[in-house]
Structure formats: C-alpha cells, structure tokens
Amino acid sequence: MPIQPAAGIDPDFVVIDVETACSRVSSICQVGIVGFAGGVEIFEYETLVDPLDEFSSFNTHIHGITCDHVAGAPTFAEIHAALDGHLSRRVTVAHSSFDKGALGAACQLHGRTPIETRWLDSVRVAKRAWPDLPSHRLNVLAKFLGVRHKHHDALSDARAAGMVIVRAIEHTGIELAGWLTPANSRGVTAPKPAAAGPLKGERFAVLGAPRNGALAQHLAAAGARIMGSVGSTTTKLVISNDQPFGRYITAQADYRRAEELRRSGAMIEIVPEDEIRARLALRRSGMQNA
Structure with a gap:
C-alpha cells in the first residue's frame, strides 16, 4: 500500500522522478513522488501514466515499461491535480533538470497550468557534498550511500534522490536552506575594484x-x-x-x-x-x- 501523507505533518521537501515513453520529454509514462520530513520518509505516490504517445524500444529497454503496462492508466491531464497538490509551493528535489523539463513540457502539451514549486537539483547537492566521487549518477550514489535502489523505477529513483539530500545534510551539517543557496556566485557580477586602495593589485x-x-x-x-x-x-x-x-x-x-x-x-x-x-x-x- 502506498504511504499516504501523514495528517498534520508538512514535508520539508518532496522528490519527484519521471520515466518517459520516447525521446519527447512530455511523454511521461511513470511518476514517483516521495515526501521527507526530519530526514524520514512520510509519504509516497506512484502511478503509471498513459503518455498518449508512442513507446520507443530505447526507452522501454531502460525502464521496462511498454504500452501494455499503461493500458487503462490515467493520462497526465488526469493526474495533474494530484501532482500539483504534492509539489506546489514546496521544495521539490529532482536528480538533474530532466524531471523539471518533463513536467513543464507535459503541462504545456496537455493544457495544464505549470506547477509552481522551488526546485533543488540533487546532482548539484551530491557534487558539493562528495566532490571526490568519480560519478554522481543516482545508481552510483545509491551504492555509495548504501541505499536500496532499483534504477529507472520512478518511485525508487525518487526515494534514492531524497536520501541523497538527507545524507548530504547529515554529512556536511548544511541544512536544507543552505542547499537552496548556490555554493558560489558564478554568473553574478562582481563589484568593480576601486582605482586605488591598500588591496590594489590583489x-x-x-x-x-x-x-x-x-x-x-x-x-x-x-x-x-x-x-x-x-x-x-x-x-x-x-x-x-x-x-x-x-x-x-x-x-x-x-x-x-x-x-x-x-x-x-x-x-x-x-x-x-x-x-x-x-x-x-x-x-x-x-x-x-x-
């Protein structure tokens, strides 16, 4: 049975992962969401989705989902309200920007309003927390952290990405708000140095x-x-x-x-x-x- 949101407990953050049927990022065929509070999982949501699109052999080889699996499953338009209820006005974690792009594309394709949430990339978090790892792919991180994980299953991927955040907070002492602040300021215009002063030339x-x-x-x-x-x-x-x-x-x-x-x-x-x-x-x- 899926874990339902605990009454009266608002998650610190939620995590989403999606799988797609083909090269079009709007072709969402599975969604997994996990909510965390105080470093503990408090709810999960998972569903297959009829993408109203073709299934490519390449994508099916990755996640194992076919058109037969989604027969009778809801469309993205039909689950949009549930997704919005879980993500809207919260911190939403995803492993890379792929899931954010897929949600946006699906909303546009199906005529649904964009989901307003604050995104946090768990890849960026992992790179800051464990810079010496040779790879920050989710399956590599799950193995490194000792997290049980079935790669390219949306719910399992969402749970693993959530544990990346939990363990990064434990490892570094940086709370969630700190991870929402960029580690550096690349792209930000630096103040111009004064023409003269005791630090001139440094x-x-x-x-x-x-x-x-x-x-x-x-x-x-x-x-x-x-x-x-x-x-x-x-x-x-x-x-x-x-x-x-x-x-x-x-x-x-x-x-x-x-x-x-x-x-x-x-x-x-x-x-x-x-x-x-x-x-x-x-x-x-x-x-x-x-």
Missing part, C-alpha cells in the same frame, strides 16, 4: 558568501579584484564569517584548490574574514598616519 576569492555581497564589496572598495573562484592568479581566499559549511569548509572545491596551489608553491593565502578586515583597518590607519 585578487581575492570569497568562500561562503556571494561574489557581490557585503564582504566582496568591502574588499573591492579597498582595491581588490573579486574572482569567481580560486585560480592560479588568486592571491587570497577569504572565508566568510557567514559560511554555511561549518567544519566541512576544508572539503569545498575552492578551499581544496587553494591548498593545492599552496603546496605547489603559489603565493596564495587562506584568511578568515575577521582577520582580513582587521589587517585592512590597520593598513588604512597606517596610510592615514603616513
């Missing part, structure tokens, strides 16, 4: 805070150039006071890259925010007294 990367946030602006106002990540020309990696990684800060990619550069002889320094602010205040004071 290149800073900031770990644990936005590239255009208050700390970055403070450094740029002193002449520092703010980089998107640690590179061979970076002179300092500043650890924000607000970094969300806790004691696992040393496992972050920029931190590890900075350590590698130091070991190779590069002149890069890893500095806490409080220390760099104190140094900057002293340098400014010295310049004013000169």
Whole structure:
C-alpha cells in the first residue's frame, strides 16, 4: 500500500522522478513522488501514466515499461491535480533538470497550468557534498550511500534522490536552506575594484558568501579584484564569517584548490574574514598616519 501523507505533518521537501515513453520529454509514462520530513520518509505516490504517445524500444529497454503496462492508466491531464497538490509551493528535489523539463513540457502539451514549486537539483547537492566521487549518477550514489535502489523505477529513483539530500545534510551539517543557496556566485557580477586602495593589485576569492555581497564589496572598495573562484592568479581566499559549511569548509572545491596551489608553491593565502578586515583597518590607519 502506498504511504499516504501523514495528517498534520508538512514535508520539508518532496522528490519527484519521471520515466518517459520516447525521446519527447512530455511523454511521461511513470511518476514517483516521495515526501521527507526530519530526514524520514512520510509519504509516497506512484502511478503509471498513459503518455498518449508512442513507446520507443530505447526507452522501454531502460525502464521496462511498454504500452501494455499503461493500458487503462490515467493520462497526465488526469493526474495533474494530484501532482500539483504534492509539489506546489514546496521544495521539490529532482536528480538533474530532466524531471523539471518533463513536467513543464507535459503541462504545456496537455493544457495544464505549470506547477509552481522551488526546485533543488540533487546532482548539484551530491557534487558539493562528495566532490571526490568519480560519478554522481543516482545508481552510483545509491551504492555509495548504501541505499536500496532499483534504477529507472520512478518511485525508487525518487526515494534514492531524497536520501541523497538527507545524507548530504547529515554529512556536511548544511541544512536544507543552505542547499537552496548556490555554493558560489558564478554568473553574478562582481563589484568593480576601486582605482586605488591598500588591496590594489590583489585578487581575492570569497568562500561562503556571494561574489557581490557585503564582504566582496568591502574588499573591492579597498582595491581588490573579486574572482569567481580560486585560480592560479588568486592571491587570497577569504572565508566568510557567514559560511554555511561549518567544519566541512576544508572539503569545498575552492578551499581544496587553494591548498593545492599552496603546496605547489603559489603565493596564495587562506584568511578568515575577521582577520582580513582587521589587517585592512590597520593598513588604512597606517596610510592615514603616513
């Protein structure tokens, strides 16, 4: 029997996985949803779906679902309300962007309103939590985490992706809200460095805070150039006071890259925010007294 939503308990997040009948992402033929609260599964929903489309041999070989299996199953239009009830206005996890795209395409094809939810990619979470794994495919992660898993079964895939989130929270100490915040600020415009200042000529990367946030602006106002990540020309990696990684800060990619550069002889320094602010205040004071 499917696990029904527990009365009075709202999930911290829900996880969805879909299988498709052919190369058209709108051809959803199976849906699995699992809800989690406090690291525990609290409900599940699974159904076969008549995609009103052809089944390709390639897709059937992957998941084993054929047109015979979905005979008499509801269409996407008929389950849209149930999906919306489970996902709408919640955090929805999916392993990669495929499921998000498939839902959007199916809604458009069947004339249903898009489902409004906040998406979280468990692939991105896994890459941040376990950067040294050779692969972050769901079957590899399930084996690594010791999670029972039947690959390309929608309900099993959804459950496994949910456990990736649960174990990542346990492993890193970063709560769900922290995973919803990007680990870095690539694509965000950094503040321009001041034409003059005590940090002129230096290149800073900031770990644990936005590239255009208050700390970055403070450094740029002193002449520092703010980089998107640690590179061979970076002179300092500043650890924000607000970094969300806790004691696992040393496992972050920029931190590890900075350590590698130091070991190779590069002149890069890893500095806490409080220390760099104190140094900057002293340098400014010295310049004013000169």
